Amino acid sequence: MMSEPARESQRGASKRPGGERGPEKGPLLEVRDLVVHHSQLRALDAISLQVFPGEVYAIIGANGAGKSTLLRTIAGLHHPTTGSILLDGNDVTGLRPERRAAQGIVMVPEGRRLFGSLSVEENLQVGATYARPGPWTIDRVYEMFSWMRERRNQLTAQLSGGEQQTVAIGRALVANPRVLLLDELSLGLAPVIVQRIYGMLPQILATGLTVLLVEQDVSQALRVASHIHCLLEGRTTLEGRPADVTADQVEAAYFGLAGAASASQPGEGSEP
Amino acid sequence: MAWVNAIIQGVLIGGLYALFACGLSLMFGVMKVVNLAHGDLAVVAGYVAIGVITVTHIPVLWSFLIVVPLMAVLGYVLQRTILQGALDRSVLTTLMVTFGLSVVIENGLLQFFTANSRGIGTGLALVTGSFTIGSQIQIGYLPVTIFAVAVVVLLGLQYFLSRSKYGRLIRAVADDKEAAQLAGADYRHVFGIAAAIAFGTVALAGIAYGMYSQLSPTTGTDIILLFAFAAVVIGGLGSLWGTLLGGVVLGVAQQIGAQINISDETLAGFIVFLAVLVLRPQGLISRGAQS
Numbered sequence: 001m002m003s004e005p006a007r008e009s010q011r012g013a014s015k016r017p018g019g020e021r022g023p024e025k026g027p028l029l030e031v032r033d034l035v036v037h038h039s040q041l042r043a044l045d046a047i048s049l050q051v052f053p054g055e056v057y058a059i060i061g062a063n064g065a066g067k068s069t070l071l072r073t074i075a076g077l078h079h080p081t082t083g084s085i086l087l088d089g090n091d092v093t094g095l096r097p098e099r100r101a102a103q104g105i106v107m108v109p110e111g112r113r114l115f116g117s118l119s120v121e122e123n124l125q126v127g128a129t130y131a132r133p134g135p136w137t138i139d140r141v142y143e144m145f146s147w148m149r150e151r152r153n154q155l156t157a158q159l160s161g162g163e164q165q166t167v168a169i170g171r172a173l174v175a176n177p178r179v180l181l182l183d184e185l186s187l188g189l190a191p192v193i194v195q196r197i198y199g200m201l202p203q204i205l206a207t208g209l210t211v212l213l214v215e216q217d218v219s220q221a222l223r224v225a226s227h228i229h230c231l232l233e234g235r236t237t238l239e240g241r242p243a244d245v246t247a248d249q250v251e252a253a254y255f256g257l258a259g260a261a262s263a264s265q266p267g268e269g270s271e272p
Numbered sequence: 273m274a275w276v277n278a279i280i281q282g283v284l285i286g287g288l289y290a291l292f293a294c295g296l297s298l299m300f301g302v303m304k305v306v307n308l309a310h311g312d313l314a315v316v317a318g319y320v321a322i323g324v325i326t327v328t329h330i331p332v333l334w335s336f337l338i339v340v341p342l343m344a345v346l347g348y349v350l351q352r353t354i355l356q357g358a359l360d361r362s363v364l365t366t367l368m369v370t371f372g373l374s375v376v377i378e379n380g381l382l383q384f385f386t387a388n389s390r391g392i393g394t395g396l397a398l399v400t401g402s403f404t405i406g407s408q409i410q411i412g413y414l415p416v417t418i419f420a421v422a423v424v425v426l427l428g429l430q431y432f433l434s435r436s437k438y439g440r441l442i443r444a445v446a447d448d449k450e451a452a453q454l455a456g457a458d459y460r461h462v463f464g465i466a467a468a469i470a471f472g473t474v475a476l477a478g479i480a481y482g483m484y485s486q487l488s489p490t491t492g493t494d495i496i497l498l499f500a501f502a503a504v505v506i507g508g509l510g511s512l513w514g515t516l517l518g519g520v521v522l523g524v525a526q527q528i529g530a531q532i533n534i535s536d537e538t539l540a541g542f543i544v545f546l547a548v549l550v551l552r553p554q555g556l557i558s559r560g561a562q563s
Binding site: 075076077096097098101102106107109113114115116117118122123125126127129130131171172175 | 437440441443444446447448450451452453454455456457458459
């Protein structure tokens with residue numbers, strides 16, 4: 001059963017950013033020819049992407065395609081061999097993760113990574129310590145998730161996986177990011193919980209955020225995204241709006257079958 | 273009655289050992305640095321206190337007002353430079369670096385201050401005075417004062433770690449420094465603050481030991497570091513109140529050992545240390561007060 005908010009976001013996605021994509025507005029986040037190595041292994045090979053304000057940009061791909069590496073590099077946890085990352089036109093490639101957070105790139109890491117010896121509220125307080133000015137406060141997070149206020153003094157280890165994921169998102173939101181990076185939200189969670197968490201996206205987007213997410217669950221990504229970008233073994237195999245790509249194209253790009261084609265619109269293609 | 277006396281003296285000296293131990297425990301708990309120069313730095317603090325008292329003629333007891341901030345600054349600087357540099361390489365490197373630091377400090381002290389031992393405030397009534405309970409139990413003012421200082425330091429540390437912004441960041445960084453970075457926290461700076469606090473307690477430990485006994489260039493590794501390790505292991509790593517319990521258990525074991533035979537004092541302490549290591553390696557309190 002598809003939840004109401006998920007459908008809403010799909011409608012929103014099709015009318016909001018898709019049509020506005022283009023040079024006149026300028027990308028909020030831009031990645032240019034990014035190459036990242038894990039020791040000898042080339043994890044990412046000349047990846048370029050542009051994320052425009054208000055978008056939900058989804059990076060999909062199989063295990064080991066380099067999705068998480070890409071997101072972690074954008075957050076500053078990996079150093080690229082070559083290439084650059086720009087936020088609103090400013091080069092942030094050389095900045096440490098904490099400086100990028102201050103500029104507005106905040107990531108919800110894979111596996112949630114909450115502070116286990118801190119309470120729910122303390123986790124949020126840490127997130128808010130170096131917050132940029134903006135709409136999100138701890139109270140606002142509590143308004144969105146009323147259970148959290150009641151359980152604010154519990155250690156996060158006592159929460160269910162879905163609750164932990166929600167706290168992790170709250171911890172990132174209170175920093176008031178401009179671009180929110182979500183790394184594999186669905187990992188280890190029941191489908192119904194995943195639906196509920198993705199159902200919160202419209203509310204989050206309504207506060208003016210832009211979302212860049214990594215998702216292994218392709219159908220989930222296609223439901224929420226306004227733009228998808230498929231990786232295979234560190235390379236771009238498909239890019240475009242969900243409405244413009246066919247299921248066959250996605251399947252081919254995902255598994256690396258012959259005939260994978262770019263669905264990018266003319267003039268913004270990332271393929272050489 | 274002699275046994276009761278031994279236990280009381282042991283408990284009180286446990287306060288001193290807790291002062292030795294809490295900085296070591298904090299450094300390990302937060303940045304996983306086993307600081308082998310811990311004891312030597314306490315001796316340095318004691319020598320600095322002697323110097324400060326000689327030069328400025330301030331009262332002995334107030335010397336900590338100058339020495340503690342000085343050591344805290346030294347802690348921050350050392351952490352941000354040498355120790356962080358070592359941490360960026362590997363845990364083993366930090367062990368070697370702090371060992372090297374220990375050797376350098378010890379030999380530096382020998383060079384400049386000779387091997388003579390010196391005490392702090394040796395003539396003070398606080399240091400020499402005592403009161404008696406009943407006819408056989410004599411309690412020195414100094415051990416009582418040091419015990420009280422240790423309790424106040426631990427209470428203060430607990431309050432700081434659980435309530436303040438930086439205390440929260442220190443715990444967050446100890447849990448997951450990468451996640452803390454993603455939340456905008458510069459973990460190197462937070463490490464520096466934790467080191468500054470640890471070095472502040474090290475300064476108190478050095479001054480306290482200088483008043484309680486005598487400091488020489490080798491006191492740091494021979495006594496302070498070893499007893500600090502023993503207290504931390506007995507009490508339980510990462511637990512603030514565990515260091516006090518560990519210090520007290522170590523102190524009582526030593527005093528009971530001395531009661532049996534005066535030359536068994538140190539041996540008895542380390543037998544308990546080994547027994548805990550074998551029977552309850554996580555320590556008497558495992559992972560308590562700090563979280």
